[in-house]
Amino acid sequence: HLQFNNKRLNANTLEPVSPLNVFMSRMRSDIPEKSESFMFPQDKVVPVGSNMTFCCIVKEKDDFKEMMYGRQEMSATRLSRRTYAITVTNQPASGNTGTNVICCSQRLTLTGAVVFVGYPPGDEGLVCETRDLASAECSWKKGRDTRLRMKRSRTKYTLNGRDCLEANERKTWWCSSKVWEESWTLVARNPLGTVQLTDSAQLTDRVHLLAPVNVTAVEVEAWSATLQWSWSVASYKKLEMVCQLQLFAHELSSTRNYSGPGLSSVVLESLRPDVDYTVTLRCGSKHSFWKWGNESAPFRIHTKMDRPDALDVWMWMDSSNTGRVFWKPLSVRKSHGALVGYEVSQSSAEEDGRTPVSLPPGNFSYPIILNNSSDITVAVAARNPAGLSHVTLHALSVISFPVDSQLSVSELLGTNGSFVLSWQPNVNASSGYAVEWVPTGCSGLCPVDWKKVPESDCSFTFLLISDSLVAGVRYTVSVYSLSTGALTLLQRWQGYSQEMIPSQSVSKLSPIQTGSDVLLSWKATAMEHQRGFIRGYTVYLANAAHLDLIANISDPEVQSYRVKGLSPSFYKFVVKAYTSAGEDAGSTVDIKIEMDTADMLFVGILVPLGIMFCCLILISICCYKKREWVKKAFYPEIPGPKVPGDWSSPQGPLDVKPSPHSLVHIVENPERDFTKEGLFLVPEEEEESENDNIEVDTDSDEPALLRYYNQVVGDGSHSNQVSDSSGSSTASVGSTQTEITYAGIQSPTSSQGACGGGGYRPQMQSVAGPAEPQIEFEADFQDDGLNTGYKPQCSWQLDSPEAENFSGSLGSPTSVTSSQFLIPESSEEKPQPSNTWFHNFLSGKS
């Protein structure tokens, strides 16, 4: 029923301004009689984008400089002596007071003109309607701005041929008519064009009601109110109308529609007690609805209070005869007014009478003590100024299922901060079920929470989501079946809505060393610190910067671990308990592994001994393999003395004639009679006595005696005294296989030696070949020729700590390269220090 027709007439009635015509008509002004400056055309109204020529006639004797269009300097053309012209193309829209075109000299503005550049009318969308069921109001949209502000160039409006005063004088875009006409024509005209708009409709189709007035509420109750209003137009009373009420309460809004002839009152149902409502009202014609009328001013309604709703009550027993009755606070929606308190009464089968207790509104629990009664009934009610709520009776049979009930408790896994519970329906659950959850191990005033679940035949899968569930807290969740006067515990779980890592590490972590093993033992942390089910333990060996996992114990009941095969060192062990959320920070224990006595004995004594033994074996094998070399190196073959004659004869003194090739240089004394005195064996006893008199012998005039000692190493018989000189010489001289050597051969005098000034020296290096000793010997003498006289063997005395006893070794075999007696007679009683022997042995000192 929206029918209207708009017609727009696009008329450009402006004739183009011909510059030629203008000039022809105005050039006649350039006459001496009209000497003042002037410009034409003046105050022209032209459309945007048009071209235009302006002509300036300058005053006599005035100098012309330029012409300007707005702020733009233009190139002027001189048409005559006093006449100049510019042509402006594609003119933009003017400002509020038009565009100034001036003609100026060097200093002054000589003359000018104003041109108004704009658009023809752009109005559209004419719509006519009635507000009082008699007159008409027609409105339209302004459309594009014409940019023509001057009064004479503004758009003029006529409606059905009559001037539209509202639009022409008050610059609005509506016109009124005292009578309704079924067709309307609006003409909009300005100097640049004309627009014609039309509309046609029945009056009943264009009813636009005014706003209801005097809105008020009567009979405001807790749940309803009656709203009344009036109309400023009497003819509305017979109009079939529909009204719409909008209720705003607590940022919520609702819309209700009412209808009726001349509607002026409605009853608002389903309101809530003690609530502030804000009501707005608007109406429209029910038949041929055109649009909603104007909205009334907001009106405020405050409903009365009513008794609170019944409380949600629960009872929780923390022991066999003590417990608490809990109730949930009523929301504003259910309290129906500010609560002033609660009333709790308790009765048992033996005592029918109730003793109500009043509690302030901040209390939500009350202790219950059973006095030899198996069943009690607790009634809790809330009170507000309107009265007491419906009493909630809670019959208590849960005495059989206190929190420490032995009912099997299964583990419940939380999911994203909630629990998913499933249980089988119970035939006795006539009133549904109740799910209760409370922190495990809590005693006293515990944060008990519960939720009632309606009855159902099928198995339940209940998603428990509550703000009271705290992550990392173990809850005991119980499901009860509700029946009249009794509760039955169906199932009980323990679980965490969200597991976290333990807040404390394991306790009492201690190491016990057993040999090279360490037994780590610990205790689990308290339940309130576990914050999740302990799934096991991990044992780490702490190194400098990281932990090496050495064991992962997945059984939380196992709280010890043996670390085997540790070598003596310092160890740091870390034991961590872990939940599904991760490991705790861990407990650390240090231990220093020490070797036991047997091991220390083995390592400290037996091992070095074994090594030494092995070395000796190796040396022995090596020496055996290289025995030839060892013999040459340490025990070279001593050439035997070449004795002419028959040495087999035992009679007579041994005539020793030194061989020129003998290593032994024998100084002969021609005056000595070998039959009397010669080389003879000296008993050791005598040698010892004579040994002390060596110097004496040196100084004597007796011919030098070569004292010859021999001794067979390892043959004790040969070391004995031999009275038979032949036997003695045979054993000493003729042997090259024995380890016999000369030692201690000393010359009694140095001055009488055949070797000149050099004193006698021991054989330093006897390892040379048989032909060489003579040369070597002489060389030594030559070297020693620098020295004078006999020099005692200092090294002997220095190296031998028992030099005073060396005389006792005389006659013992000695090394060729050493003046030290290899096997002193008293070696068993007084062993020489090995280092000294070895040092001399290596250095070759005599």
Next chain:
Amino acid sequence: MEGAADSGRAAALARLLHRDCTRLLQLYKERESFLSQHAPGGERLVTLALCPEALSTGEQVGHVRSALRRCMGLLECLIVREVEEMGEELEGEYESLRKTVRDRLGHLLHSTGALLEEGEGGCPPSPPLQCTEGQDEVDGSDSFAAKRWTYRVLLELIHWTDSASQTLHLFHSEKHGQQQQQLL
């Protein structure tokens, strides 16, 4: 003491009005671009041929007041003409200050009139101004002529409010001196 205070307030009001008129002309130049480069020529709109040359300061105040009355008439004609042409829909700073100047000029005329009634002589009142006077000087009542006329009216306002400020200051100084002498 009261006369000196009145003359002081009148002098202060004249100074304030002079600043307003200067600002009003600045706004008009911003609106009409041609005034920013070359000022249009023309004769003075307000002359005081009816009043002989004032001798005393009080007579000079009356002289200036007569000129301000003439300016007031021109300003009212200006407002009527602009409102007629443009309507009252334009409410920019120029239109707002234009109204302020008219109101303050009225207050100044009232203040100076009160000063003159206290014993100082004044020029005879000028004949009422006809808004068509001086507007068709050159070539009729076209829009450009109206803009030039408006410019000249604003120049007259600046000139005579400045004269009024100086004269009233001098008048106030004399009044103050006389009262000081009377007190001594």
